[in-house]
Amino acid sequence: MNIFSKKQNIPTSQAELIYEAQTSKERRFRTNVGLSWFILLFILVFMFSGQDITFGSTTLSGIQIDTAFMANNLSFIAGGLGETIRISIMSIALAMILALLAALGRLSTFPPVYALSTFYVSLIRGTPLYLQIFFFFLALPQLGIILPGLIAGVLALGLNYGAYMSEIFRAALSSVGKGQREAAIAIGMTPSQTMRRIVLPQALRFAIPPTGNEFIAMTKDSALVSATGFVHELMWRSIKVGRAQFHTLEALIMAAMFYWVMTLILSYVQSRIETRLSKGDR
Amino acid sequence: MVPVVKISNLDKYFGRLHVLKDLSLEVMPREVVCLIGRSGSGKSTLLRCINFLEEPSHGCIEVDGIKVAGGEKGKKHRQLVHEVRLKTGMVFQEFNLFPHMSVLENVIEGPVIVKGMDRQKAVDLAEQNLDNVGLLFKKDEYPNRLSGGQKQRVAIARALTMDPKVMLFDEPTSALDPELIGEVLNVIKKLANAGMTMIVVTHEMGFAREMADRMLVMADGELIEDSKPADLFSSPKDARTKALIERYRSGEL
Numbered sequence A: 001m002n003i004f005s006k007k008q009n010i011p012t013s014q015a016e017l018i019y020e021a022q023t024s025k026e027r028r029f030r031t032n033v034g035l036s037w038f039i040l041l042f043i044l045v046f047m048f049s050g051q052d053i054t055f056g057s058t059t060l061s062g063i064q065i066d067t068a069f070m071a072n073n074l075s076f077i078a079g080g081l082g083e084t085i086r087i088s089i090m091s092i093a094l095a096m097i098l099a100l101l102a103a104l105g106r107l108s109t110f111p112p113v114y115a116l117s118t119f120y121v122s123l124i125r126g127t128p129l130y131l132q133i134f135f136f137f138l139a140l141p142q143l144g145i146i147l148p149g150l151i152a153g154v155l156a157l158g159l160n161y162g163a164y165m166s167e168i169f170r171a172a173l174s175s176v177g178k179g180q181r182e183a184a185i186a187i188g189m190t191p192s193q194t195m196r197r198i199v200l201p202q203a204l205r206f207a208i209p210p211t212g213n214e215f216i217a218m219t220k221d222s223a224l225v226s227a228t229g230f231v232h233e234l235m236w237r238s239i240k241v242g243r244a245q246f247h248t249l250e251a252l253i254m255a256a257m258f259y260w261v262m263t264l265i266l267s268y269v270q271s272r273i274e275t276r277l278s279k280g281d282r
Numbered sequence B: 001m002v003p004v005v006k007i008s009n010l011d012k013y014f015g016r017l018h019v020l021k022d023l024s025l026e027v028m029p030r031e032v033v034c035l036i037g038r039s040g041s042g043k044s045t046l047l048r049c050i051n052f053l054e055e056p057s058h059g060c061i062e063v064d065g066i067k068v069a070g071g072e073k074g075k076k077h078r079q080l081v082h083e084v085r086l087k088t089g090m091v092f093q094e095f096n097l098f099p100h101m102s103v104l105e106n107v108i109e110g111p112v113i114v115k116g117m118d119r120q121k122a123v124d125l126a127e128q129n130l131d132n133v134g135l136l137f138k139k140d141e142y143p144n145r146l147s148g149g150q151k152q153r154v155a156i157a158r159a160l161t162m163d164p165k166v167m168l169f170d171e172p173t174s175a176l177d178p179e180l181i182g183e184v185l186n187v188i189k190k191l192a193n194a195g196m197t198m199i200v201v202t203h204e205m206g207f208a209r210e211m212a213d214r215m216l217v218m219a220d221g222e223l224i225e226d227s228k229p230a231d232l233f234s235s236p237k238d239a240r241t242k243a244l245i246e247r248y249r250s251g252e253l
Protein backbone atom coordinates (compact mmCIF):
# COMPACT_ATOMS: atom_id res chain seq x y z
CA MET A 1 0.00 0.00 0.00
CA ASN A 2 1.11 3.44 -0.95
CA ILE A 3 2.10 5.69 1.88
CA PHE A 4 0.26 8.71 0.43
CA SER A 5 -3.09 7.01 0.05
CA LYS A 6 -2.95 5.91 3.66
CA LYS A 7 -2.37 9.42 4.80
CA GLN A 8 -5.43 10.83 3.09
CA ASN A 9 -8.03 9.17 5.29
CA ILE A 10 -7.03 10.65 8.61
CA PRO A 11 -6.96 14.38 9.22
CA THR A 12 -3.30 15.10 9.60
CA SER A 13 -2.58 18.75 10.18
CA GLN A 14 -3.42 20.60 13.35
CA ALA A 15 -5.45 23.10 11.35
CA GLU A 16 -7.58 20.36 9.90
CA LEU A 17 -8.28 18.92 13.34
CA ILE A 18 -9.32 22.28 14.69
CA TYR A 19 -11.53 22.87 11.67
CA GLU A 20 -13.20 19.47 12.13
CA ALA A 21 -13.86 20.16 15.78
CA GLN A 22 -15.25 23.57 15.02
CA THR A 23 -17.67 22.46 12.33
CA SER A 24 -18.98 19.58 14.40
CA LYS A 25 -19.48 21.94 17.31
CA GLU A 26 -21.40 24.34 15.09
CA ARG A 27 -23.51 21.51 13.74
CA ARG A 28 -24.36 20.32 17.24
CA PHE A 29 -25.31 23.86 18.26
CA ARG A 30 -27.65 24.27 15.33
CA THR A 31 -29.35 20.92 15.98
CA ASN A 32 -29.93 21.84 19.61
CA VAL A 33 -31.32 25.24 18.71
CA GLY A 34 -33.71 23.60 16.26
CA LEU A 35 -34.81 21.12 18.89
CA SER A 36 -35.38 23.88 21.44
CA TRP A 37 -37.43 25.85 18.94
CA PHE A 38 -39.58 22.80 18.42
CA ILE A 39 -40.11 22.41 22.18
CA LEU A 40 -41.00 26.10 22.60
CA LEU A 41 -43.47 25.82 19.76
CA PHE A 42 -44.95 22.73 21.39
CA ILE A 43 -45.34 24.57 24.71
CA LEU A 44 -47.01 27.49 22.94
CA VAL A 45 -49.48 25.17 21.22
CA PHE A 46 -50.07 23.31 24.45
CA MET A 47 -50.79 26.55 26.32
CA PHE A 48 -53.76 27.19 24.10
CA SER A 49 -54.86 23.59 23.71
CA GLY A 50 -57.09 23.33 26.78
CA GLN A 51 -55.40 20.04 27.69
CA ASP A 52 -54.16 19.22 31.21
CA ILE A 53 -50.79 17.80 31.96
CA THR A 54 -49.84 16.36 35.37
CA PHE A 55 -46.41 16.09 36.89
CA GLY A 56 -46.83 14.24 40.20
CA SER A 57 -48.88 16.56 42.40
CA THR A 58 -48.98 19.62 40.09
CA THR A 59 -51.30 19.91 37.16
CA LEU A 60 -50.78 22.38 34.38
CA SER A 61 -53.84 23.21 32.40
CA GLY A 62 -53.81 24.84 28.99
CA ILE A 63 -56.07 27.75 28.18
CA GLN A 64 -59.32 26.68 26.61
CA ILE A 65 -59.81 28.43 23.29
CA ASP A 66 -62.80 28.23 21.04
CA THR A 67 -61.62 26.40 17.95
CA ALA A 68 -65.05 26.46 16.40
CA PHE A 69 -64.95 30.27 16.46
CA MET A 70 -61.55 30.14 14.83
CA ALA A 71 -62.69 27.83 12.09
CA ASN A 72 -65.78 29.94 11.43
CA ASN A 73 -63.88 33.19 11.15
CA LEU A 74 -60.71 31.97 9.48
CA SER A 75 -61.72 33.07 6.02
CA PHE A 76 -62.93 36.47 7.21
CA ILE A 77 -59.63 37.27 8.91
CA ALA A 78 -57.55 35.74 6.13
CA GLY A 79 -59.42 38.04 3.78
CA GLY A 80 -57.45 40.91 5.32
CA LEU A 81 -54.14 39.43 4.24
CA GLY A 82 -54.47 40.80 0.74
CA GLU A 83 -55.25 44.26 2.06
CA THR A 84 -52.26 44.14 4.44
CA ILE A 85 -49.94 43.18 1.59
CA ARG A 86 -51.50 45.73 -0.75
CA ILE A 87 -51.13 48.64 1.65
CA SER A 88 -47.57 47.52 2.49
CA ILE A 89 -46.49 47.36 -1.14
CA MET A 90 -48.03 50.72 -1.99
CA SER A 91 -46.54 52.33 1.09
CA ILE A 92 -43.06 50.94 0.53
CA ALA A 93 -43.17 52.17 -3.07
CA LEU A 94 -44.02 55.67 -1.90
CA ALA A 95 -41.42 55.43 0.87
CA MET A 96 -38.68 54.47 -1.60
CA ILE A 97 -39.42 57.45 -3.82
CA LEU A 98 -39.47 59.85 -0.87
CA ALA A 99 -36.36 58.30 0.66
CA LEU A 100 -34.46 58.63 -2.60
CA LEU A 101 -35.55 62.24 -3.02
CA ALA A 102 -34.63 63.01 0.58
CA ALA A 103 -31.23 61.36 0.15
CA LEU A 104 -30.57 63.29 -3.06
CA GLY A 105 -31.71 66.45 -1.28
CA ARG A 106 -29.09 65.84 1.36
CA LEU A 107 -26.45 65.85 -1.38
CA SER A 108 -27.72 69.10 -2.85
CA THR A 109 -25.65 72.25 -2.56
CA PHE A 110 -28.80 74.34 -3.11
CA PRO A 111 -29.81 75.43 0.42
CA PRO A 112 -33.64 75.28 0.03
CA VAL A 113 -33.47 71.72 -1.30
CA TYR A 114 -31.08 70.61 1.40
CA ALA A 115 -33.29 72.28 4.00
CA LEU A 116 -36.47 70.69 2.66
CA SER A 117 -34.89 67.27 2.91
CA THR A 118 -33.62 67.66 6.47
CA PHE A 119 -36.85 69.38 7.54
CA TYR A 120 -38.97 66.50 6.28
CA VAL A 121 -36.81 63.86 7.94
CA SER A 122 -36.65 65.77 11.21
CA LEU A 123 -40.40 66.44 11.37
CA ILE A 124 -41.40 62.86 10.63
CA ARG A 125 -38.81 61.28 12.89
CA GLY A 126 -39.70 63.68 15.65
CA THR A 127 -43.35 62.62 15.86
CA PRO A 128 -45.03 59.26 16.50
CA LEU A 129 -46.19 57.16 13.57
CA TYR A 130 -49.47 56.66 15.41
CA LEU A 131 -50.02 60.41 15.47
CA GLN A 132 -49.17 60.74 11.80
CA ILE A 133 -51.71 58.08 10.91
CA PHE A 134 -54.44 59.83 12.85
CA PHE A 135 -53.44 63.11 11.27
CA PHE A 136 -54.25 61.77 7.82
CA PHE A 137 -57.43 59.96 8.85
CA LEU A 138 -58.97 62.32 11.39
CA ALA A 139 -57.26 65.72 11.31
CA LEU A 140 -57.36 66.33 7.57
CA PRO A 141 -61.15 65.83 7.35
CA GLN A 142 -61.51 68.77 9.73
CA LEU A 143 -59.94 70.86 6.97
CA GLY A 144 -62.34 69.40 4.49
CA ILE A 145 -59.82 66.97 3.03
CA ILE A 146 -61.31 63.51 3.12
CA LEU A 147 -59.08 60.87 1.68
CA PRO A 148 -60.12 57.30 0.97
CA GLY A 149 -58.90 55.01 3.78
CA LEU A 150 -56.31 53.21 1.73
CA ILE A 151 -54.82 56.43 0.37
CA ALA A 152 -54.61 58.02 3.80
CA GLY A 153 -52.94 54.89 5.17
CA VAL A 154 -50.44 54.73 2.33
CA LEU A 155 -49.62 58.42 2.69
CA ALA A 156 -49.03 58.12 6.42
CA LEU A 157 -46.95 54.94 6.25
CA GLY A 158 -45.08 56.02 3.11
CA LEU A 159 -44.16 59.42 4.51
CA ASN A 160 -43.04 57.90 7.78
CA TYR A 161 -40.95 55.10 6.29
CA GLY A 162 -39.55 57.43 3.64
CA ALA A 163 -37.98 59.58 6.35
CA TYR A 164 -36.34 56.60 8.02
CA MET A 165 -35.30 54.98 4.76
CA SER A 166 -33.59 58.13 3.53
CA GLU A 167 -30.59 56.93 5.57
CA ILE A 168 -30.53 53.71 3.55
CA PHE A 169 -30.50 55.60 0.29
CA ARG A 170 -27.91 58.02 1.55
CA ALA A 171 -25.62 55.12 2.41
CA ALA A 172 -26.43 53.52 -0.95
CA LEU A 173 -25.52 56.66 -2.87
CA SER A 174 -22.27 57.07 -0.98
CA SER A 175 -21.42 53.40 -1.54
CA VAL A 176 -20.81 54.26 -5.18
CA GLY A 177 -17.18 55.31 -5.32
CA LYS A 178 -15.93 58.66 -6.48
CA GLY A 179 -14.03 56.89 -9.24
CA GLN A 180 -17.31 55.81 -10.83
CA ARG A 181 -18.53 59.38 -11.16
CA GLU A 182 -15.15 60.53 -12.44
CA ALA A 183 -15.04 57.82 -15.07
CA ALA A 184 -18.50 58.86 -16.24
CA ILE A 185 -17.62 62.55 -16.29
CA ALA A 186 -14.37 61.80 -18.12
CA ILE A 187 -16.25 60.22 -21.04
CA GLY A 188 -18.38 63.34 -21.21
CA MET A 189 -21.50 62.39 -19.28
CA THR A 190 -23.55 65.20 -17.79
CA PRO A 191 -24.30 65.13 -14.05
CA SER A 192 -27.82 63.85 -14.69
CA GLN A 193 -26.60 61.12 -17.06
CA THR A 194 -24.01 60.13 -14.49
CA MET A 195 -26.68 59.91 -11.81
CA ARG A 196 -29.19 57.96 -13.90
CA ARG A 197 -26.87 55.59 -15.72
CA ILE A 198 -23.99 55.03 -13.33
CA VAL A 199 -24.76 55.99 -9.73
CA LEU A 200 -28.43 55.10 -9.30
CA PRO A 201 -28.30 51.57 -10.72
CA GLN A 202 -25.45 50.69 -8.37
CA ALA A 203 -26.98 52.48 -5.40
CA LEU A 204 -30.38 50.83 -5.85
CA ARG A 205 -28.80 47.40 -5.94
CA PHE A 206 -27.05 48.25 -2.68
CA ALA A 207 -30.35 49.41 -1.18
CA ILE A 208 -32.36 46.28 -2.00
CA PRO A 209 -31.56 44.18 1.11
CA PRO A 210 -32.20 46.92 3.71
CA THR A 211 -35.34 47.97 1.84
CA GLY A 212 -36.50 44.36 2.13
CA ASN A 213 -36.11 44.60 5.89
CA GLU A 214 -38.16 47.78 5.93
CA PHE A 215 -40.85 46.09 3.89
CA ILE A 216 -41.09 43.28 6.41
CA ALA A 217 -41.39 45.83 9.22
CA MET A 218 -44.00 47.67 7.17
CA THR A 219 -46.28 44.63 6.91
CA LYS A 220 -46.55 44.72 10.69
CA ASP A 221 -46.71 48.49 11.19
CA SER A 222 -49.57 48.55 8.69
CA ALA A 223 -51.63 47.08 11.55
CA LEU A 224 -51.64 50.54 13.13
CA VAL A 225 -53.82 51.76 10.31
CA SER A 226 -56.59 49.48 11.60
CA ALA A 227 -57.11 51.85 14.52
CA THR A 228 -58.77 54.30 12.19
CA GLY A 229 -61.30 51.75 11.09
CA PHE A 230 -61.10 52.59 7.41
CA VAL A 231 -58.77 49.95 6.07
CA HIS A 232 -60.00 46.40 6.45
CA GLU A 233 -56.71 44.61 6.77
CA LEU A 234 -55.73 41.68 8.99
CA MET A 235 -55.70 43.54 12.27
CA TRP A 236 -58.96 45.41 11.71
CA ARG A 237 -60.75 42.21 10.79
CA SER A 238 -59.52 40.24 13.77
CA ILE A 239 -60.48 43.02 16.19
CA LYS A 240 -63.87 43.33 14.59
CA VAL A 241 -64.91 39.68 14.85
CA GLY A 242 -63.18 39.29 18.19
CA ARG A 243 -65.08 42.15 19.79
CA ALA A 244 -68.39 41.25 18.28
CA GLN A 245 -68.34 37.71 19.62
CA PHE A 246 -66.21 38.27 22.72
CA HIS A 247 -63.44 36.10 21.32
CA THR A 248 -60.66 38.64 20.92
CA LEU A 249 -58.12 36.16 22.28
CA GLU A 250 -58.77 33.70 19.47
CA ALA A 251 -58.99 36.43 16.89
CA LEU A 252 -55.65 37.91 17.92
CA ILE A 253 -53.99 34.52 17.98
CA MET A 254 -55.10 34.00 14.41
CA ALA A 255 -53.90 37.42 13.31
CA ALA A 256 -50.59 36.86 15.09
CA MET A 257 -50.10 33.59 13.26
CA PHE A 258 -50.78 35.25 9.92
CA TYR A 259 -48.26 38.02 10.65
CA TRP A 260 -45.69 35.59 11.92
CA VAL A 261 -45.90 33.20 8.99
CA MET A 262 -45.89 36.12 6.58
CA THR A 263 -42.74 37.49 8.25
CA LEU A 264 -41.04 34.09 8.11
CA ILE A 265 -41.78 33.73 4.42
CA LEU A 266 -40.67 37.27 3.61
CA SER A 267 -37.49 36.86 5.67
CA TYR A 268 -36.69 33.71 3.77
CA VAL A 269 -37.24 35.41 0.42
CA GLN A 270 -35.16 38.33 1.68
CA SER A 271 -32.22 36.15 2.66
CA ARG A 272 -32.34 34.43 -0.73
CA ILE A 273 -32.24 37.77 -2.52
CA GLU A 274 -29.38 38.89 -0.31
CA THR A 275 -27.19 35.87 -1.05
CA ARG A 276 -28.03 36.14 -4.74
CA LEU A 277 -26.96 39.78 -4.82
CA SER A 278 -23.77 39.26 -2.83
CA LYS A 279 -22.77 36.33 -5.04
CA GLY A 280 -23.23 38.27 -8.26
CA ASP A 281 -21.48 41.34 -6.94
CA ARG A 282 -22.29 43.40 -9.93
CA MET B 1 2.10 72.48 -36.29
CA VAL B 2 -0.45 73.33 -33.65
CA PRO B 3 -0.26 71.60 -30.29
CA VAL B 4 -3.03 69.17 -29.31
CA VAL B 5 -2.76 70.27 -25.71
CA LYS B 6 -1.67 73.72 -24.68
CA ILE B 7 -1.58 74.65 -21.02
CA SER B 8 -0.84 78.27 -20.22
CA ASN B 9 -0.02 79.67 -16.79
CA LEU B 10 -2.03 77.07 -14.95
CA ASP B 11 -2.52 77.51 -11.21
CA LYS B 12 -4.38 75.16 -8.96
CA TYR B 13 -5.14 75.66 -5.31
CA PHE B 14 -6.79 73.22 -2.93
CA GLY B 15 -7.89 75.67 -0.30
CA ARG B 16 -4.63 77.28 0.67
CA LEU B 17 -2.48 74.54 -0.79
CA HIS B 18 -0.81 75.74 -4.01
CA VAL B 19 -0.55 72.50 -5.96
CA LEU B 20 0.19 73.69 -9.52
CA LYS B 21 2.29 76.81 -9.89
CA ASP B 22 2.04 78.87 -13.06
CA LEU B 23 2.54 75.82 -15.18
CA SER B 24 2.75 75.89 -18.98
CA LEU B 25 3.06 72.98 -21.38
CA GLU B 26 2.52 72.13 -25.03
CA VAL B 27 2.02 68.66 -26.41
CA MET B 28 2.29 68.16 -30.15
CA PRO B 29 0.26 65.70 -32.24
CA ARG B 30 1.51 62.09 -32.00
CA GLU B 31 3.77 63.01 -29.14
CA VAL B 32 4.20 60.64 -26.19
CA VAL B 33 4.95 62.56 -23.02
CA CYS B 34 5.84 60.73 -19.83
CA LEU B 35 5.42 62.56 -16.55
CA ILE B 36 7.31 61.52 -13.45
CA GLY B 37 7.76 63.02 -10.01
CA ARG B 38 7.51 62.25 -6.33
CA SER B 39 4.23 61.47 -4.64
CA GLY B 40 2.29 64.64 -3.99
CA SER B 41 4.16 66.69 -6.59
CA GLY B 42 0.91 67.34 -8.49
CA LYS B 43 1.04 64.90 -11.42
CA SER B 44 -2.52 63.66 -11.05
CA THR B 45 -3.81 67.16 -10.45
CA LEU B 46 -2.20 68.32 -13.69
CA LEU B 47 -3.84 65.53 -15.71
CA ARG B 48 -7.18 66.12 -14.00
CA CYS B 49 -7.06 69.81 -14.78
CA ILE B 50 -6.70 69.02 -18.47
CA ASN B 51 -10.15 67.39 -18.61
CA PHE B 52 -11.56 69.54 -15.81
CA LEU B 53 -12.05 66.75 -13.29
CA GLU B 54 -10.44 69.50 -11.27
CA GLU B 55 -11.34 73.06 -12.12
CA PRO B 56 -8.12 75.08 -12.62
CA SER B 57 -7.89 78.12 -10.36
CA HIS B 58 -6.26 80.32 -13.00
CA GLY B 59 -4.83 79.84 -16.43
CA CYS B 60 -5.91 78.36 -19.70
CA ILE B 61 -6.38 74.87 -21.08
CA GLU B 62 -6.57 74.39 -24.82
CA VAL B 63 -7.30 70.99 -26.34
CA ASP B 64 -7.48 70.60 -30.11
CA GLY B 65 -8.46 74.22 -30.58
CA ILE B 66 -11.00 74.41 -27.78
CA LYS B 67 -9.74 77.02 -25.38
CA VAL B 68 -11.11 77.17 -21.85
CA ALA B 69 -10.16 79.62 -19.13
CA GLY B 70 -10.04 78.10 -15.68
CA GLY B 71 -12.01 79.28 -12.68
CA GLU B 72 -15.03 80.48 -14.67
CA LYS B 73 -18.67 79.60 -14.24
CA GLY B 74 -21.79 79.56 -16.34
CA LYS B 75 -23.38 77.77 -19.23
CA LYS B 76 -20.80 78.78 -21.85
CA HIS B 77 -17.98 77.50 -19.65
CA ARG B 78 -19.75 74.21 -19.04
CA GLN B 79 -20.27 73.74 -22.77
CA LEU B 80 -16.57 74.32 -23.47
CA VAL B 81 -15.56 71.94 -20.69
CA HIS B 82 -17.86 69.33 -22.20
CA GLU B 83 -16.19 69.76 -25.59
CA VAL B 84 -12.75 69.38 -24.03
CA ARG B 85 -13.85 66.18 -22.27
CA LEU B 86 -15.02 64.76 -25.59
CA LYS B 87 -11.53 65.34 -26.96
CA THR B 88 -9.69 63.71 -24.07
CA GLY B 89 -9.67 60.11 -22.97
CA MET B 90 -8.66 59.26 -19.42
CA VAL B 91 -7.40 56.03 -17.91
CA PHE B 92 -7.35 55.78 -14.14
CA GLN B 93 -5.11 53.84 -11.82
CA GLU B 94 -8.14 52.06 -10.38
CA PHE B 95 -9.72 51.25 -13.79
CA ASN B 96 -13.18 52.47 -12.70
CA LEU B 97 -15.11 50.20 -15.01
CA PHE B 98 -18.86 50.30 -14.46
CA PRO B 99 -19.50 47.10 -12.48
CA HIS B 100 -23.18 46.84 -13.39
CA MET B 101 -22.48 46.72 -17.12
CA SER B 102 -20.88 44.05 -19.27
CA VAL B 103 -17.58 44.80 -20.98
CA LEU B 104 -19.32 45.70 -24.22
CA GLU B 105 -21.87 47.90 -22.45
CA ASN B 106 -19.03 49.69 -20.67
CA VAL B 107 -17.41 50.48 -23.98
CA ILE B 108 -20.52 51.60 -25.89
CA GLU B 109 -21.92 53.65 -22.99
CA GLY B 110 -20.05 56.81 -23.98
CA PRO B 111 -20.76 56.81 -27.72
CA VAL B 112 -24.44 55.88 -27.27
CA ILE B 113 -25.33 58.05 -24.28
CA VAL B 114 -23.00 60.99 -24.71
CA LYS B 115 -22.67 61.21 -28.48
CA GLY B 116 -26.06 59.73 -29.32
CA MET B 117 -24.44 57.31 -31.73
CA ASP B 118 -26.53 54.60 -33.33
CA ARG B 119 -26.25 51.51 -31.14
CA GLN B 120 -25.18 49.12 -33.86
CA LYS B 121 -22.52 51.53 -35.03
CA ALA B 122 -21.25 51.88 -31.46
CA VAL B 123 -21.14 48.11 -31.05
CA ASP B 124 -19.09 47.73 -34.23
CA LEU B 125 -16.69 50.40 -33.05
CA ALA B 126 -16.49 48.94 -29.56
CA GLU B 127 -15.80 45.45 -30.87
CA GLN B 128 -13.03 46.80 -33.05
CA ASN B 129 -11.42 48.52 -30.05
CA LEU B 130 -11.88 45.49 -27.81
CA ASP B 131 -10.20 43.44 -30.49
CA ASN B 132 -7.31 45.91 -30.52
CA VAL B 133 -6.74 45.43 -26.79
CA GLY B 134 -7.16 41.66 -27.23
CA LEU B 135 -10.39 41.29 -25.26
CA LEU B 136 -13.13 40.82 -27.82
CA PHE B 137 -13.71 37.32 -26.41
CA LYS B 138 -14.61 38.86 -23.04
CA LYS B 139 -17.21 41.29 -24.36
CA ASP B 140 -20.13 39.69 -22.53
CA GLU B 141 -18.32 39.24 -19.22
CA TYR B 142 -18.87 41.53 -16.25
CA PRO B 143 -15.87 43.47 -14.90
CA ASN B 144 -15.70 41.49 -11.65
CA ARG B 145 -14.82 38.42 -13.71
CA LEU B 146 -11.75 40.05 -15.25
CA SER B 147 -8.17 40.29 -14.03
CA GLY B 148 -6.73 43.71 -13.23
CA GLY B 149 -4.80 43.78 -16.48
CA GLN B 150 -7.92 42.90 -18.45
CA LYS B 151 -9.94 45.56 -16.64
CA GLN B 152 -7.38 48.19 -17.52
CA ARG B 153 -7.35 47.13 -21.16
CA VAL B 154 -11.15 47.42 -21.24
CA ALA B 155 -10.83 50.87 -19.67
CA ILE B 156 -8.46 51.84 -22.46
CA ALA B 157 -10.89 50.53 -25.07
CA ARG B 158 -13.69 52.46 -23.39
CA ALA B 159 -11.72 55.71 -23.61
CA LEU B 160 -10.67 55.04 -27.21
CA THR B 161 -14.22 54.43 -28.38
CA MET B 162 -14.94 58.10 -27.70
CA ASP B 163 -12.34 58.86 -30.39
CA PRO B 164 -10.23 61.25 -28.28
CA LYS B 165 -7.52 63.53 -29.60
CA VAL B 166 -5.31 62.90 -26.59
CA MET B 167 -5.13 60.13 -24.01
CA LEU B 168 -4.31 60.85 -20.37
CA PHE B 169 -2.96 57.93 -18.35
CA ASP B 170 -2.66 58.33 -14.58
CA GLU B 171 -0.40 55.55 -13.36
CA PRO B 172 -2.24 52.95 -15.43
CA THR B 173 -0.21 50.03 -14.09
CA SER B 174 0.29 51.01 -10.46
CA ALA B 175 -2.64 48.97 -9.17
CA LEU B 176 -1.60 45.84 -11.05
CA ASP B 177 0.22 42.71 -9.97
CA PRO B 178 3.71 42.77 -11.52
CA GLU B 179 2.97 39.95 -13.94
CA LEU B 180 0.01 41.88 -15.42
CA ILE B 181 1.83 45.15 -16.07
CA GLY B 182 3.33 43.98 -19.36
CA GLU B 183 0.03 43.33 -21.13
CA VAL B 184 -1.23 46.84 -20.32
CA LEU B 185 2.01 48.53 -21.31
CA ASN B 186 1.97 46.63 -24.59
CA VAL B 187 -1.48 48.00 -25.37
CA ILE B 188 -0.29 51.52 -24.60
CA LYS B 189 2.79 51.03 -26.79
CA LYS B 190 0.62 49.79 -29.63
CA LEU B 191 -1.53 52.87 -29.26
CA ALA B 192 1.52 55.14 -29.25
CA ASN B 193 2.86 53.45 -32.37
CA ALA B 194 -0.50 54.02 -34.02
CA GLY B 195 0.09 57.73 -33.53
CA MET B 196 -2.04 58.57 -30.50
CA THR B 197 -1.01 61.68 -28.61
CA MET B 198 -0.63 60.85 -24.94
CA ILE B 199 0.45 62.05 -21.54
CA VAL B 200 1.42 59.20 -19.26
CA VAL B 201 2.07 59.50 -15.54
CA THR B 202 4.11 56.44 -14.74
CA HIS B 203 6.68 54.83 -12.53
CA GLU B 204 7.66 52.39 -15.28
CA MET B 205 11.07 53.75 -16.26
CA GLY B 206 11.70 51.04 -18.83
CA PHE B 207 8.51 51.98 -20.60
CA ALA B 208 9.25 55.71 -20.38
CA ARG B 209 12.76 55.32 -21.72
CA GLU B 210 11.53 53.22 -24.64
CA MET B 211 8.38 55.10 -25.61
CA ALA B 212 8.62 58.70 -24.46
CA ASP B 213 9.39 61.45 -26.92
CA ARG B 214 9.70 63.76 -23.95
CA MET B 215 10.08 63.26 -20.26
CA LEU B 216 8.65 65.77 -17.83
CA VAL B 217 9.69 65.88 -14.22
CA MET B 218 7.41 67.49 -11.70
CA ALA B 219 8.33 68.76 -8.26
CA ASP B 220 6.25 70.89 -5.90
CA GLY B 221 3.77 71.86 -8.59
CA GLU B 222 6.34 72.90 -11.17
CA LEU B 223 7.83 71.24 -14.22
CA ILE B 224 11.50 71.19 -13.40
CA GLU B 225 12.65 69.20 -16.40
CA ASP B 226 11.53 68.69 -19.98
CA SER B 227 13.95 66.62 -22.00
CA LYS B 228 14.50 63.56 -24.15
CA PRO B 229 14.61 60.37 -22.09
CA ALA B 230 18.25 59.65 -22.99
CA ASP B 231 19.31 63.11 -21.81
CA LEU B 232 17.25 62.90 -18.67
CA PHE B 233 18.82 59.67 -17.55
CA SER B 234 22.38 60.54 -18.55
CA SER B 235 22.53 64.19 -17.54
CA PRO B 236 19.70 65.38 -15.33
CA LYS B 237 19.76 69.15 -14.84
CA ASP B 238 18.10 69.54 -11.51
CA ALA B 239 19.33 68.00 -8.28
CA ARG B 240 15.78 66.85 -7.50
CA THR B 241 15.67 64.97 -10.81
CA LYS B 242 18.97 63.35 -9.98
CA ALA B 243 17.63 62.22 -6.64
CA LEU B 244 14.47 60.89 -8.26
CA ILE B 245 16.41 58.89 -10.82
CA GLU B 246 18.62 57.51 -8.08
CA ARG B 247 15.55 56.30 -6.26
CA TYR B 248 14.23 54.59 -9.38
CA ARG B 249 17.61 52.97 -9.96
CA SER B 250 17.70 51.62 -6.43
CA GLY B 251 14.20 50.22 -6.92
CA GLU B 252 12.59 52.37 -4.27
CA LEU B 253 9.87 53.60 -6.59
Ligand SMILES: Nc1ncnc2c1ncn2[C@@H]1O[C@H](COP(=O)(O)OP(=O)(O)OP(=O)(O)O)[C@@H](O)[C@H]1O
Pocket: B014, B017, B019, B037, B038, B039, B040, B041, B042, B043, B044, B045, B046
Ligand atom coordinates in the same frame (compact mmCIF):
# COMPACT_ATOMS: atom_id res chain seq x y z
N1 LIG C 1 -9.09 66.96 -3.74
C1 LIG C 1 -8.03 67.42 -3.06
N2 LIG C 1 -8.20 68.22 -1.98
C2 LIG C 1 -7.15 68.70 -1.29
N3 LIG C 1 -5.88 68.43 -1.58
C3 LIG C 1 -5.61 67.63 -2.64
C4 LIG C 1 -6.68 67.08 -3.42
N4 LIG C 1 -6.14 66.32 -4.40
C5 LIG C 1 -4.81 66.40 -4.24
N5 LIG C 1 -4.49 67.18 -3.19
C6 LIG C 1 -3.13 67.52 -2.74
O1 LIG C 1 -2.45 68.07 -3.85
C7 LIG C 1 -1.11 67.63 -3.89
C8 LIG C 1 -0.82 66.99 -5.23
O2 LIG C 1 -1.57 65.80 -5.33
P1 LIG C 1 -1.53 64.86 -6.61
O3 LIG C 1 -2.51 63.77 -6.38
O4 LIG C 1 -1.68 65.66 -7.82
O5 LIG C 1 -0.05 64.28 -6.54
P2 LIG C 1 0.62 63.14 -7.41
O6 LIG C 1 1.89 63.72 -7.95
O7 LIG C 1 -0.34 62.58 -8.37
O8 LIG C 1 1.01 62.07 -6.32
P3 LIG C 1 0.97 60.47 -6.41
O9 LIG C 1 2.25 60.04 -7.07
O10 LIG C 1 0.94 60.05 -4.96
O11 LIG C 1 -0.24 60.07 -7.16
C9 LIG C 1 -0.93 66.71 -2.70
O12 LIG C 1 -0.35 67.43 -1.66
C10 LIG C 1 -2.34 66.30 -2.35
O13 LIG C 1 -2.43 66.03 -0.98
Ligand SMILES: [Mg+2]
Pocket: B043, B044, B045, B170
Ligand atom coordinates in the same frame (compact mmCIF):
# COMPACT_ATOMS: atom_id res chain seq x y z
MG1 LIG D 1 -1.34 60.71 -8.58
